Amino acid sequence: MSANGPTGTNTDTIQGITKEGLAEFNARMHAVVDEGKQANIVTLIARHGEIVNCDAYGVLDVSKTPPVPVKTDSIFRIASMTKPITAAAMMMLWEEGKWALEDPVSKFIPEFEGLKVKQDDGELVPQASPMTMRQLMSHSAGFGGRQEYPDLRDGDLQDMIDFLAQQPLFFQPGKGWRYGPSVDIQGYIMQKLTGQFVDVFLEERIFAPLGMVDSGFVLPPSKVDRLVNNHKPDDNGKLVTIDLPGTYNTSRPKFLGAGGGLMLSTVKDYWRFSQMILNGGEFEGKHYLKASTVEMMHSNVLEPGTSMMLGRHKLDGLGFGLGYAIVQDPALKTGQPLESYFWGGLYGTWFWIDPVNDMIVIGFINIISGTTMAGSPLLREVSARLIYKAVKEPSQN
Known part of the structure; x- marks a missing residue:
């Protein structure tokens, strides 16, 4: 598979998603970088257990000359996307x-x-x-x-x-x-x-068995050159770099934040975890959770009438399970279908799992204003609109 998508097929669709639609999706994501709203963007779409599109565009650091391109194995801070893993x-x-x-x-x-x-x-x-x-x-x-x-x-x-x-x-x-x-x-x-530290338990029970080789709380020196810089817009809206020191851990942190901290990962690592969840707790022949347990994780457990408040914002149309928000209103403007479940990260990373269409979508950016200025909510919405427009063959699952 190339950085710009799958190769080696002569059909017009890949797992029921049109090549034309995938090209339009990639072009729109690239435009966000070309417009100066993001330094980089890495996305992954999987359906029926197959990665049908994995794309990287932009640079690791806007201040570097010559620029270093972002790649599909570049490492990002996933922040609160750690929470479903902890769950x-x-x-x-x-x-x-x-x-x-x-x-x-x-x-x-x-x-x-x-x-x-x-x-x-x-x-x-x-x-x-x-x-x-x-x-x-x-x-x-x-x-x-x-x-x-x-x-x-x-x-x-x-x-x-x-x-x-x-x-x-x-x-x-x-x-x-x-x-x-x-x-x-x-x-x-x-x-x-x-009796184990959080990082040790996650490594032994989830990361290592799933083959999530680039996920964890500590970044080895050998991988620093794959870490994207965080960015932020200056007073004129131009992206500037946040210095790397202090933005990742070089040794076990004093505070092992199971809710985020400075957890690091790649889109393909996060896909492996998400695919295990979508598969009902199984991945590559190994069982991690029972299917009934996974079902419970993405079933609403909130009492009737409970309002979800994120800061000052009321999150209408959503329920919450044991680790995931769940789409319950088809009019929800995220564009994700009913029963899909998801979360995001402080620096703009986003993902969702769609059990109806047997699909996973992941997007990674790292920007301080991740939830504004073309950040996670907007990119999630744009992603959903383009991806479901491209789905031509409904899931048989």
Whole structure:
């Protein structure tokens, strides 16, 4: 397969997606770089278990002369796209009987026993019912959004727990949804249940078995030349480079953020993980999770009427499972079909899994304004519009 897509076929479609449509998709992604909105973009589309398009365009660093082209194996910061991986690891432990969905979180973190809930008038009241692991896995346990706390990553995971144990919850468990420290808390529980650091457990149970050779929290010196620079727009909207030092880990970080941190990966590594999930927990003959477990991960577990709030933005038309947001409204402007499930990363990375059309779409960029200026929401929408326009043969699965 070439960087610009698959070769060696004489048909007009590849796994039911037109070559013409794939060319239009690539051209539109390239235009985002040519227009100066992104320094680079790497995308991957897979259907029926086959990578039908893997494309790289742009440069690693806009400040370098001569420019160094981005490649399909370039390494990106995936930030919160770590969360679905953590969810899969937690569900492995669930299958082993290490925890149950209705277990109170305080069973594993005694410091959280009896946390109070802060009401709108400032009064602190008891929890109506103890927060559960199901709620922790779905961002509905009562914790606030990340912006509502100081930086919880200044210390280690125990420091985070100690701080949160002194703070009230922002809503009654199960009665709201906030995008906060829940997955980092899962990482803390993972370490207690396994006796292993988060990075070691993920490496042994997910990365190494799946062949995700370029994914992890630490970047070896031998791979630094494959890491894309982060970029940001200056006051005139022109892209400038963020210096590499401090933007990746050279050794195990003090804070092993299971919710993101400085997790690194490539589009093909992330495809291997996503394909395992789409396959119902199996990849290349090895079983990682039961199909029923995976189904539960992308089934809505939020209580009826629960509103998902990301910062100040209400996310209408979505549900949330155990690690994934789920499209529940066909009018949702992301353009993804019903039942598709997804997430994204702070620096603009995005992906979705479409079980109806048996498809995976992944896009990687790294820009500080990743959620604005042609960032993840816009590129996700553009991707979906072009890709589904190109699907000519509906899935038989």
